[in-house]
């Protein structure tokens with residue numbers, strides 16, 4: 001007789017398997033599920049060495065999956081000044097002042113998370129706001145969306161941005177209308193000028209940051225992440241963490257399009273790797289963000305009729321990149337927030353699919369924020385998924401100002417997408433939004449803005465389990481609690497289906513199990 005290594009009993013198990021949605025017990029052997037049943041039925045699996053975990057009626061869901069997360073940035077921002085809660089320029093200055101006092105001479109001071117709409121002054125911060133408190137240390141504060149930043153004068157001087165400076169393609173250097181002096185605000189590709197000057201973290205610092213971020217992910221109930229890397233260094237870190245047994249979650253690596261030629265030259269395809277680390281898709285950035293008015297809209301912004309945002313590629317450029325990746329067997333994950341950008345992405349995908357219709361593909365539009373009926377139809381017809389971030393519904397409280405009521409109705413229309421059979425998968429876009437998938441589920445269910453687009457708890461769970469597994473071609477090994485699948489689960493303090501929608505955000509992750517191993521336990525008693 002074969003016995004299980006571990007059994008979980010006396011639970012309220014939401015399996016996400018429609019043919020057997022509820023269970024009491026799970027048996028695990030090695031890293032896989034061998035039985036899902038009642039407590040009585042699980043007994044034959046219990047041998048002398050089987051570990052028994054009494055769930056005490058608590059709820060278990062499949063391991064949650066985040067399909068769009070910047071692990072390295074998240075790890076690094078943990079060491080930066082957090083400006084998310086700042087409500088005035090003065091508060092920003094106070095945080096800066098404190099940090100500069102401790103910072104080594106001339107070292108860069110980094111911060112992130114500000115949002116001009118949340119500032120009392122309702123304007124962008126400027127270099128002059130920062131200069132007063134940091135005349136000698138260069139300062140770089142990134143906006144909450146990551147698409148805009150503000151520098152102080154010292155930083156502008158170091159990177160050589162003056163009145164005469166010309167922005168790179170797809171970027172913008174804000175200048176004072178009267179004096180033409182740069183205000184300190186850099187947008188989109190112009191931010192690279194600054195990032196190039198910030199010293200790269202050492203391998204040790206990077207490993208530490210990523211390790212910390214992965215640990216936070218497990219504590220939040222994540223067992224798999226689609227990790228958007230931005231450099232070769234991150235792939236090295238992933239391998240290092242894995243080799244040293246310090247990688248607590250499964251990783252699907254999303255690779256920037258800058259590396260497309262390397263991938264195709266080597267013949268690397270989506271799915272190469274194993275259950276812990278896999279090559280994922282190719283990430284392309286088609287436009288910016290709504291918050292910064294750089295998302296490409298078909299019609300001008302409501303609160304700034306002088307702009308429609310910016311497309312970062314021409315249609316021809318986009319077509320060529322998409323065709324190349326598609327032909328090479330690589331999944332595409334294209335960031336498109338404005339309706340104009342989404343339309344361009346779909347056009348590029350249509351063309352690529354027409355040329356190579358036989359390739360298996362599950363291409364994704366990342367964010368897909370501003371939609372309309374026509375775009376949703378096109379997505380459905382193409383079988384293109386949307387990788388959405390429900391928490392944006394809460395953070396983008398200004399969305400009606402940006403795009404007006406008529407278009408705002410079509411921003412993050414989750415319910416309509418589901419009704420129209422467009423597959424949507426859940427994610428955080430952390431550090432842009434908080435990492436917790438439960439907060440994402442809460443935002444999708446307890447939706448206040450355009451409440452008709454709110455979805456059920458079951459649908460929201462689907463976003464972070466079944467659909468997210470599909471998004472990485474892994475629906476046969478994860479996403480639900482079924483015999484033969486990987487033993488990835490999360491134990492929750494409460495059943496999200498049984499609490500009031502507003503209480504979902506208070507649900508705590510009590511344990512996270514990855515491949516049958518307890519990777520996190522809130523109570524140390526249960527860890528053993």
Ligand SMILES: [Zn+2]
Pocket residue numbers: 068070228429
């Ligand atoms: Zn992102």
